[in-house]
Structure formats: C-alpha cells, structure tokens
Amino acid sequence: MWDTSKDYRILVANHAREQYLNIIQTASFRGNWNKKLAIETAKNMNSDFQSLSYSYLEGDDLVNSPDVAAIIEKGEKIVECLGGDGWNKSFISNAPKEDKEKTIENVAKVRFFIDSVLGLKDRLALGPINDPxxxxxxxxxxxxxxxxxxxxxxxxxxxxxxxxxxxxxxxxxxxxxxxxxxxxxxxxxxxxxxxxxxxxxxxxxxxxxxxxxxxxxxxxxxxxxxxxxxxxxxxxxxxx
Structure with missing residues (x-):
C-alpha cells in the first residue's frame, strides 16, 4: 500500500507551502499583486494536503485524484495573485537597493513552493518511491x-x-x-x-x-x- 502520509513529494510541497506563508505575510514585495488572496489561497490548500496525505490511494487513482487537482489549481491561482507570468522579475526589479538580496532570496523560496505544487502530479506519477x-x-x-x-x-x-x-x-x-x-x-x-x-x-x-x-x-x-x-x-x- 502507498503510504501517502509519509510520501516525500507531498511532505516537501506542504512544508514549502508553510514556508511560503511565513514569507508572503512578512515580506515587503512591491508591485501590483493581491496579497490577501495569495495568502488565503495557500491557507486553503491545507485541507487538500491533509486529505491527500491520508487518502491511501495508489497509482493513477492518486495521481488523478481531486486533491492533487485542487492543489495544482490553487497553485496556478497563486501565480495569478502574485502578478502572473513574470511576477518574480517584477518583485525583484521593484525592490529597493538595500532590500534587493533579501527580496531575491524570498522570491526564490516562493518559486520553490510554486514549482513543488505545480510539479506534484508529475512527481507522483513516478510511483511509490520511498526516498527523500x-x-x-x-x-x-x-x-x-x-x-x-x-x-x-x-x-x-x-x-x-x-x-x-x-x-x-x-x-x-x-x-x-x-x-x-x-x-x-x-x-x-x-x-x-x-x-x-x-x-x-x-x-x-x-x-x-x-x-x-x-x-x-x-x-x-x-x-x-x-x-x-x-x-x-x-x-x-x-x-x-
């Protein structure tokens, strides 16, 4: 049986979500973006991750489950909340000189979260692999x-x-x-x-x-x- 509660792909993506929330609530990103919705959407992912972690589905049933689809859909919504394509370049270019390097670091961590979420289905499609x-x-x-x-x-x-x-x-x-x-x-x-x-x-x-x-x-x-x-x-x- 595929123990999804211990699957590293799900664990990493959810932990990256928690890191993202810590960043997005405190970082002073400058630009045209919807901070409130970017936070709310990530928080709403929690129930999807909880359901996925204890689904004990296997194979295509897991990969194509409503929970995986919901997580990816919310990830795409967050990208739009951040400003759409090019959001990362916008945040970095708008950052004051004294905050530039910290902004680059925070943007990279946000992108790691987004990549972890949007690539979750492809990683799960590799099957039950118990390796970090x-x-x-x-x-x-x-x-x-x-x-x-x-x-x-x-x-x-x-x-x-x-x-x-x-x-x-x-x-x-x-x-x-x-x-x-x-x-x-x-x-x-x-x-x-x-x-x-x-x-x-x-x-x-x-x-x-x-x-x-x-x-x-x-x-x-x-x-x-x-x-x-x-x-x-x-x-x-x-x-x-």
Whole structure:
C-alpha cells in the first residue's frame, strides 16, 4: 500500500507551502499583486494536503485524484495573485537597493513552493518511491558562467541553464568551469554570504560531477547513487 502520509513529494510541497506563508505575510514585495488572496489561497490548500496525505490511494487513482487537482489549481491561482507570468522579475526589479538580496532570496523560496505544487502530479506519477530525493527535482544543467563569490574566497557563483530557465548555484568546488554539464538538485533556496543559491550540484568527496549525461532540463542519466547522499540529507533537514 502507498503510504501517502509519509510520501516525500507531498511532505516537501506542504512544508514549502508553510514556508511560503511565513514569507508572503512578512515580506515587503512591491508591485501590483493581491496579497490577501495569495495568502488565503495557500491557507486553503491545507485541507487538500491533509486529505491527500491520508487518502491511501495508489497509482493513477492518486495521481488523478481531486486533491492533487485542487492543489495544482490553487497553485496556478497563486501565480495569478502574485502578478502572473513574470511576477518574480517584477518583485525583484521593484525592490529597493538595500532590500534587493533579501527580496531575491524570498522570491526564490516562493518559486520553490510554486514549482513543488505545480510539479506534484508529475512527481507522483513516478510511483511509490520511498526516498527523500523524490521530493525535489533533479535536472541536467549547463554552467553558463562562473564568478568568484565577492564575500567568500572558498565559494563560486554559477549561472546555470536548465533549458526553460536559468538559476544561480553557489558551490565550494573551485574547479567548476563554463560549459560543464552538471546534475542539479533544486533544493529549497539558501543564502550564502548574501548570495542566494537555488540548488546544489551533485557530487562526491567535495567535487561536483562535471560531465553528467542527459538532456538539458531533464533527469540526469547514470549518476552514482553516492552523489545523491547530500541531497537526501538536505531534504530531510528541510522537513525538520
């Protein structure tokens, strides 16, 4: 039986919702958006997640359940409440200079929540997998640029192309180069010395995998299982 109460995909998406509510109620986002409805809609997701967590449905019955559909529908509504397509760029461009980096971090966390919700059906379609890594997306990326972190000699800032969008990843591997093909875990964003990282490169022993196989923006192929260990740990830490 598929124990949905312990499914990492559902747990991560719901925890991201709670983080989103903490941010959206306190952050001073500037722009044309409906804060009240953006909060109310996310709060109304709670009953959908509770029902889904204890549905004990399996297979297509779970994937196509009314609860999953309701969560995704509310996620799409939240995007409209935030300002529709380009909401994230609007919030960042309207932020005062002194609040820019904190706004970038908060926007990244909001986007993580939205991605977790809108991608929930596709993740559940992979079947009953009891592994923390199933709670987030792992994609093939191409490093487009690398710069030294302005506040930390031991860190590098990478602009990474995921096909449909680009993200920023902060890494402690000083040997990363433009053109490296990497595996990226799209983890809950974190700020490292005032620079927000939206994911983590797969790797082992302090070195990232730099020749990952697979299509850009899709799941990598043939990666060592050990390269996922840190991702597992960070997903578990997020849920705690």
């Amino acid at each position: 890594i199933i709670g987030i997306d792992i994609k093939v990326g191409e490093i487009m640029s690398v710069t030294k972190h302005p506040n930390a000699d031991s860190l590098m800032i990478c602009n990474v192309n995921l096909g449909k969008r680009a993200i920023t990843v902060v890494t402690n591997d000083l040997n990363v180069k433009e053109g490296n093909s990497v595996g990226v875990s799209l983890l809950p964003p974190q700020s490292f010395m005032e620079t927000t990282s939206e994911g983590m490169f797969l790797g082992m022993d302090g070195n990232i995998l730099k020749e990952v196989e697979g299509n850009l923006g899709e799941m990598p192929k043939g990666i060592p299982m050990d390269s996922l260990n840190e991702t597992r740990n960070l997903v578990e830490a997020f849920l705690k």
